[in-house]
Amino acid sequence: MEDDETIARAVRHRLTAEGFDVRAVGDGEAALAAYARSRPDVVVLDRLLPGLDGLEVCRRMQAARPVPVLMLTALAEETDLLVGLGVGADDYMTKPFSMRELVARVHALLRRVERASQLAGPDTVIRVGDVEIDVAERRVYTRGAEAQLTRTEFDLLCRMAERPGQVFERERLLSDIWGFSEAAATRTVDSHVRALRRKLGPGVVRTVHGVGYALVRP
Template sequence: MTEQRRILLVEDDSTIALAVRDRLTAEGFEVRVAADGEEALAAYAKAEPDLVVLDRLLPGLDGLEVCRRMQAASPVPVLMVTALGEETDLLVGLGVGADDYLTKPFSMRELVARIHALLRRVDRAAQLAHEDRVIRAGDVEINTAERRVFVRGVEAQLTRTEFDLLRRLAERPGQVFERERLLSDLWGFSEAAATRTVDSHVRALRRKLGSGIVRTVHGVGYALVKP
């Protein structure tokens, strides 16, 4: 029998929290709910969840600080939920370790799909980590076993999703990957309306690795620049 996956739901709106908890429980997850940042950190330390669904706007400690502290303590997949749609806000969330995000209002079906996709990706990454492999592309060196990236010998601190995206592009330097394909490969869905997720992560990669590492093919997608 498959072990039940644990989810920590951090949401200060009790109506939303109860609805999400009930739906995720019906999907077979073990769900714990926290209503604010301090409660979330305490529950995280105690419950050791497999995934965190984290509201961006919380009383007291906001979702960004909660995510930052969780990732510093012990990295965990985080799906951030936000009512903010500005690109800057989304990039900040990804920068502190969120793996994916949903903008309110969202459907329960989409939330569940994102959770399953993120967990599948984490499981796949764990399997690939057993492959002792180093990929080099120009000034970038990717150690897949240790999940570490170096640019001209200096380690770059990437989030889980940034690393997975870079590794996917680095498997075939120069090849153009369509946004929808990257969504399908890494996030587990391929809706054209969600390609902004890929764009946001590419921008984050460029900030950390340099603007010349990932090439944009307008109207199509992205490619890692060949050495």
């Protein structure tokens, strides 16, 4: 879902070559219609679509039926990226971007969905301090109130909750959650941690400067 025909054509061609069945549209209303009709496994969504912008399209998609969303944006400001994560985007890439990296991130989103379905047992609940994670239902509660996390935020929290107190390097989290490890892309991890702190409170995830992050163990 991309309004720039050159970019849309390139993305469609590359994903098709990778074996994906691709549907491409150029505006927000058409994106929602195609989403309802095709029920895709993953969505690559431009932030600046004509008509309904990508943020509103993403919000409506997630309200109708949650789906992994990779958002493309020409806006590199962190505030804009956090807004995208807040409406349900799981990952983002700033233009210009590498087609090879785009394919890697799409595959990583799909692997996370598959892994989550395999790991979710009927009675799997993780509790760390005031945070309770229901893995099977993919729900998170803090002090009894449900926190609305995106798919990626949930996976990131679960990964750190496996070993509370352990410090996870940014590169390791990038590899475990996003499926690739590049030092230049660790800003992705930082943005998602900031989103977690905004939703769960500032004392849940600890920063170890120059290394990475750890879930605070009470």
